[in-house]
Amino acid sequence: MGLFGKEEDNANAEHHTESAGGPVLVGAIKLGTANSTITAGDKLIGTRSLVRKIYKSTAYERSTQVPDIIVGSTALEYEGLGELIYIVNKGVVKTKDAYYLVEYLFNHAKKFNKTEPKRMKIFAAAPSIAAENQKDELEELLKEFVEDVKIISEPLGSLIYHNWVTGVCADIGHGTTDFTLIHQKLAVKDEMGEVVADTIPMGGRDIDFAVQQSIKRKYGVEVPLEECMRIKEEYCGPYYENIVLGKEIPSLAENVITEEGIAEMIVIDKDIVASVNVIIDHIARKIVELIGKSPFSIRKHLYGAILLNGGISSIRGLEISIRKRVAELANLDLEQVNVILSQDPLHASILGAKKAAEIVFK
Ligand SMILES: Nc1ncnc2c1ncn2[C@@H]1O[C@H](COP(=O)(O)OP(=O)(O)OP(=O)(O)O)[C@@H](O)[C@H]1O
Ligand SMILES: [Mg+2]
Numbered sequence: 001m002g003l004f005g006k007e008e009d010n011a012n013a014e015h016h017t018e019s020a021g022g023p024v025l026v027g028a029i030k031l032g033t034a035n036s037t038i039t040a041g042d043k044l045i046g047t048r049s050l051v052r053k054i055y056k057s058t059a060y061e062r063s064t065q066v067p068d069i070i071v072g073s074t075a076l077e078y079e080g081l082g083e084l085i086y087i088v089n090k091g092v093v094k095t096k097d098a099y100y101l102v103e104y105l106f107n108h109a110k111k112f113n114k115t116e117p118k119r120m121k122i123f124a125a126a127p128s129i130a131a132e133n134q135k136d137e138l139e140e141l142l143k144e145f146v147e148d149v150k151i152i153s154e155p156l157g158s159l160i161y162h163n164w165v166t167g168v169c170a171d172i173g174h175g176t177t178d179f180t181l182i183h184q185k186l187a188v189k190d191e192m193g194e195v196v197a198d199t200i201p202m203g204g205r206d207i208d209f210a211v212q213q214s215i216k217r218k219y220g221v222e223v224p225l226e227e228c229m230r231i232k233e234e235y236c237g238p239y240y241e242n243i244v245l246g247k248e249i250p251s252l253a254e255n256v257i258t259e260e261g262i263a264e265m266i267v268i269d270k271d272i273v274a275s276v277n278v279i280i281d282h283i284a285r286k287i288v289e290l291i292g293k294s295p296f297s298i299r300k301h302l303y304g305a306i307l308l309n310g311g312i313s314s315i316r317g318l319e320i321s322i323r324k325r326v327a328e329l330a331n332l333d334l335e336q337v338n339v340i341l342s343q344d345p346l347h348a349s350i351l352g353a354k355k356a357a358e359i360v361f362k
Contacts, residue, residue: 241317
């Protein structure tokens with residue numbers, strides 16, 4: 001069976017420990033709606049969380065060079081062939097198909113680690129409210145590859161990476177946003193003793209839909225979601241801040257590819273860039289709700305330390321909108337609320353998970 005995809009590398013610190021039977025490598029893995037990443041010694045290897053399955057019914061089809069299973073970004077290149085599967089949906093890993101992607105990531109990591117995955121101990125970052133059976137399934141899947149696995153919530157990984165001891169982290173990904181609250185390095189609990197955390201089905205994909213609708217309203221053309229995702233990354237990322245601060249944006253003419261496959265020249269205006277606003281209220285409301293469930297004495301500290309992580313925290317100005325909305329909803333002065341964008345939106349959670357693994361597995 002053929003397997004292939006594309007990878008991106010990123011520098012990071014290496015860490016080995018010794019245990020009986022040779023060196024053990026400690027690392028972390030993250031499976032997300034849009035991206036999945038694994039640590040490989042001093043590197044990070046990541047790819048799109050996609051699997052394409054191609055069923056070949058005839059001898060002729062079987063004789064072609066196209067593999068049966070294609071994973072990662074390459075899966076996008078075979079439009080119309082077979083079935084394209086997103087391996088994570090609403091924060092839940094669809095285990096059977098995820099196997100191919102996990103296998104691909106471990107195979108790549110192995111090249112860099114020079115250690116068999118079976119000698120690895122890893123932390124896997126999962127949504128804050130993954131149900132026990134979902135965590136068990138993820139653990140079971142990963143145990144087929146490694147010596148030991150522990151599950152950590154993704155936003156907790158980000159808080160660890162940023163060395164925060166008290167605060168709220170909203171990890172805004174493609175399909176979901178995950179919330180975790182800590183105080184003095186421990187998970188915050190409500191008056192019933194339950195951990196205060198949540199996941200909502202809201203993220204980058206909702207902005208992509210809003211971009212799509214905005215273009216359709218204005219130009220009457222249907223632009224595929226993949227193209228809307230690109231527009232979001234290229235234009236909302238740098239220019240949303242202008243909208244929030246009431247500044248003009250430069251005139252941005254752009255060729256977009258429509259559903260019909262035709263290039264159409266459109267102007268990326270302020271309405272399209274403002275599509276980011278569709279997520280603001282949902283995220284701010286959940287932050288206020290969760291802080292409201294926390295012990296009264298620490299709420300002030302939590303409002304003062306809100307961290308935004310995940311790919312969407314690459315959008316500059318997002319912290320300004322969320323801060324304003326949180327202050328409004330909680331009836332606080334702006335000065336009492338602090339919202340900060342991640343120092344490494346796409347990697348903080350996995351790097352924090354790795355840091356936790358180094359402490360626990362040492
Ligand atoms: N520079 C950027 N500007 C705007 N958006 C970006 C940028 N870089 C990435 N994104 C968006 O971030 C999202 C991916 O983020 P991330 O990798 O954190 O998601 P995920 O973990 O795969 O998803 P989930 O947490 O929902 O499972 C996508 O919507 C992507 O388009
Ligand atoms: Mg994520």
